[in-house]
Amino acid sequence: MVSVSGWWSRRSRAERFDISLRWPLYFVIGAAPLYALLIAFSDSRSTSGLRTALFVLLSVPYTVVALLLMRATLSAYLHRQGPSKRLLATAVGLTVLGVAVFPEHAVALLLFGGLLTLALSPLRPFMLYVGLVAVGAVMAGLLEDTAAAFVYVYGVGIAALTGRLSAWMLGMGWELDRSRAISTQLAVAEERLRFSRDLHDTLGRNLSLVAVQSELAARLAERGDEDAAEQMLAVRRIAHESLREMRAVVDAYRSTDLSSELAGAQSVLRSAGINCRVIGDVANLPDTTQVALAWVVREATTNVIHHSDATTCKIELDAGGQNVVLRMENDGVRSARPALGPGNGLVGLRERLAEVGGTLTAEPRPGGRFLLQAQLPTA
Structure with missing residues (x-):
């Protein structure tokens, strides 16, 4: 059986925000039968038991319809x-029926009319629920007195405003989530564009030369010209040169510099809506250590973006003593993560660090945090 904490931890940040705003509104409406019971038992007027029972029973289907309307x-x-329109008409009809059961009680109007106004408050026309509050206040004044009308305006008005603001905040939350996803996609697309541009600038000219030289060699060969062999040797030379340049581009793309990786990680995480803080200095670290730790930063940054709901990430580098320690901690754990094993992207990093005498650990921490730590000898 899935625990509540496990279910909650698997929700994304946007889903948690949605639940936090949506379900309190559902709870207020879902408690309508309880409100009806309180009204019935606190009634001091001479009201028949049949009407009281009908009023309480009517609150049950009304609650279901109001919840569906709120959703x-x-x-x-x-x-x-x-x-x-059918759902809207049913909700209005049950509201009218509920008020008709207790026509002499403004509190019945407050219950049914107020919850109907709350359920309709997210609708776009602002004047819709303003008009509903005004109509309800006038009816409360006619049923009771001016004080009842004031209570209706205050209570229902606050409830309607709360529903409206909750809907607006829900919209903003999902819009921010979409913006974060788009920013991440743009960061990836920018890196791909940079790589493709480097390949085009490097190979475009040489491939054009290969095409021209090979065509020239073919025509010379057709005429039996001895220069055809020389042209083919030139084509071979250009091809070898292109191969070296392509390898240089790929090696440069694969090569890792710790300072550059830290700056890149901070930039990418911020573009994804994650506040990133880097602590420590990479100066005086051996090249092999910097390369290994740079791979850790690159892989860990990818994991934070794709496998967490982090809002903050701290990258800390401690180069004191015989070992250098890199820690990356974020607050976006979705669920309990398995230890490093087959199929986990961090396994390759563990093997890479093991080649230079290092270790890698990754584990969830209290408070929904996740810590990845790499340790390498400085010598």
């Missing part, structure tokens, strides 16, 4: 699709 109007706000 539909939130969806309408986020996706610009309005609730069905």
Whole structure:
């Protein structure tokens, strides 16, 4: 059986935000039968038991319809699709029926009318729920007095404003989540574009030369010209030169510099909406150590972006003593992570560090945090 904490930890940051705003609204509406019971038992007027029971029973289907309407109007706000007319008509009809059961009680109007206004508050027209609050206040004043009308305006108005603000915050949360995903995709696309541009600048000219020289050699060979062999040797020379240049480009892409990787990681994480802080100095570290740690930073940064819901990430480099320690800690653990094993992208890093006498550990920490630590000898 999945625990609540496990279920919650697997939700993305946007989903957690959505649940935190959406479910309190559902809870307020879902408690309508409890409100009806309190109204029925606190009634001091001469009301028949049949009407009281009918009022309480009516609150149950009303709650179901109001919850469905609340869900539909939130969806309408986020996706610009309005609730069905049948659902809206059912909610209005049950509201009218609920008030009709206790026509002499403004509190019944406050319950049914207030929850209907709350359920409709996410809809785009601002004046819609302003009009609902005004109509309800007038009816409360007619049923009771001016004080009842004031209570209705204050209570229902605050509830409607809360529903409206919650819908707006939901929209902003999902929009930020989409922006974060787009920023990450743009960062990846920019890196791919840089690599393709380097390949084009390096190989474009040489490949054109190969095409021209080979065509010239073919025509010379057709005429039996001895220069054809010389032209083919030139083609071979250009091909070898192109191969060396391509290898140089690939090696430069694969090569890792710790300072550059730290700066790149900070830039990429920030573009993905993750606040990144780098602590420590890479000066005076051996080249082999810098290369190994740079690979750790590159792989760990990729994991943070693709496998976490982090909002902060701290990269700390401690080069004191006989060992240098790199720590990367983020706050975006989704669920308990398995130890390093087959199929895990960090296995290759562990093997790479082992070749230079280093170790790698990765484990969740209390408070939904995740720590990756690499340790290497400085000598």
